[in-house]
Amino acid sequence: MFSRINPGLLINLQSTFGRDCNPFLGTFLQSVRWARKPIWAPVAKSKLFRIPERKKLPEDEALELRRLYNEYRTHCKAVRQLICKEYAASVEESPSVINSRIDDDLSQAIKLNEEWNKEVAAIREERLTLEAEIEREKNLQYMIRAEQENEEQIKLLDEIVKAEKEKSTTFITPDNLDEAIEFALANPVDYNFAIDLKGNIVYGRKGKFEEVLMKQVEELNEKQVAASSS
Amino acid sequence: MPFMKGNAPIRRTLKYLEAGKLVFKEGVKIFSINYNTSGPHHKGARDFVFWYVPQIQYKNPEVQVITFKNMTPSPFIRCFLDSGKELLVDIDSRSKEEVHSHIRRVLCKTDEQLAQEAVAMEKKDNPANFGKGYARSCICEIPGQVPCPGVVPLPNHMRGKFKHADNS
Numbered sequence: 176m177f178s179r180i181n182p183g184l185l186i187n188l189q190s191t192f193g194r195d196c197n198p199f200l201g202t203f204l205q206s207v208r209w210a211r212k213p214i215w216a217p218v219a220k221s222k223l224f225r226i227p228e229r230k231k232l233p234e235d236e237a238l239e240l241r242r243l244y245n246e247y248r249t250h251c252k253a254v255r256q257l258i259c260k261e262y263a264a265s266v267e268e269s270p271s272v273i274n275s276r277i278d279d280d281l282s283q284a285i286k287l288n289e290e291w292n293k294e295v296a297a298i299r300e301e302r303l304t305l306e307a308e309i310e311r312e313k314n315l316q317y318m319i320r321a322e323q324e325n326e327e328q329i330k331l332l333d334e335i336v337k338a339e340k341e342k343s344t345t346f347i348t349p350d351n352l353d354e355a356i357e358f359a360l361a362n363p364v365d366y367n368f369a370i371d372l373k374g375n376i377v378y379g380r381k382g383k384f385e386e387v388l389m390k391q392v393e394e395l396n397e398k399q400v401a402a403s404s405s
Numbered sequence: 406m407p408f409m410k411g412n413a414p415i416r417r418t419l420k421y422l423e424a425g426k427l428v429f430k431e432g433v434k435i436f437s438i439n440y441n442t443s444g445p446h447h448k449g450a451r452d453f454v455f456w457y458v459p460q461i462q463y464k465n466p467e468v469q470v471i472t473f474k475n476m477t478p479s480p481f482i483r484c485f486l487d488s489g490k491e492l493l494v495d496i497d498s499r500s501k502e503e504v505h506s507h508i509r510r511v512l513c514k515t516d517e518q519l520a521q522e523a524v525a526m527e528k529k530d531n532p533a534n535f536g537k538g539y540a541r542s543c544i545c546e547i548p549g550q551v552p553c554p555g556v557v558p559l560p561n562h563m564r565g566k567f568k569h570a571d572n573s
Contacts, residue, residue: 295495
């Protein structure tokens with residue numbers, strides 16, 4: 176690119192216009208490109224096959240320019256590399272750094288979690304002791320109730336046994352069997368009864384209503400006598 | 406649960422799902438939670454599953470979210486990491502908000518990280534962006550757009566030299 180441009184002109188322009196005309200930015204060409212004809216216009220017909228004569232520089236000047244350019248390019252390259260390196264370092268972290276950060280993060284999270292778990296363990300312990308206490312109380316109540324029920328049952332059974340023992344005195348045994356038979360024969364029991372429309376009951380197969388009526392009349396008389404005497 | 410009764414159906418709205426704050430770190434691969442359907446000390450876990458698991462699954466499509474019901478005496482969350490480690494979080498007798506904040510602190514990305522990622526994602530996502538670091542360095546690369554005047558001069562009607570030319 177630079178070989179086709181007069182370096183002397185370049186240097187002059189650069190010193191005159193500053194960085195706007197820096198040949199490395201390409202703006203130098205822009206600033207003068209339409210001075211004569213548009214950039215896309217082809218080479219004029221009359222100049223199409225012209226081979227411009229290569230400009231000759233004095234040898235010492237050429238050497239000096241080469242030296243200056245070499246130096247300049249070296250400096251530029253160094254600065255560029257430095258900037259690139261710094262940028263890469265700022266943007267990207269090495270895998271080891273990333274890994275260590277992840278590990279730190281994880282260990283921090285685990286630490287936080289352990290603290291949390293300890294708190295929760297304390298809460299749970301408290302809850303479990305409370306629940307155990309309630310359960311114990313419930314069991315105790317249950318036992319007391321069961322004992323009470325047991326005692327009541329025993330008492331009930333005792334009473335039954337006592338009653339049965341009392342009754343056992345009237346039981347018919349082989350010893351008093353004959354007496355019982357005689358007693359039964361002597362005192363026949365008749366469960367039959369009759370009832371009239373007024374509700375008078377006559378017991379026994381051979382009972383008579385007249386007897387019942389007579390009995391009622393007697394009772395009434397007795398009551399009247401008792402009332403008059405008092 | 407009826408389809409549209411009470412406040413539970415908001416769990417199904419996109420707005421609610423997108424409002425989830427639990428975005429796990431890269432390492433988290435499986436999120437499992439054990440709880441029972443009864444018991445006061447499982448209440449927080451039940452509510453957490455009811456309210457936040459949809460958000461978690463929506464926000465972390467790459468993470469396996471799994472719930473185990475009625476298999477444990479006390480509720481807990483267990484996360485499996487890609488490094489092979491696992492993180493056990495005891496959530497006995499804790500409310501769903503407490504569990505949420507703890508999980509967010511321990512397992513999730515911070516708000517700054519999320520903001521950064523959102524910005525990066527938007528940059529990558531939006532094809533209209535151009536310039537340094539994007540898919541195209543200049544809008545003029547799109548066919549039909551005006552070429553850069555650095556390459557091809559603008560049409561005359563856009564150039565001040567012609568627009569403001571004194572034709573008198």
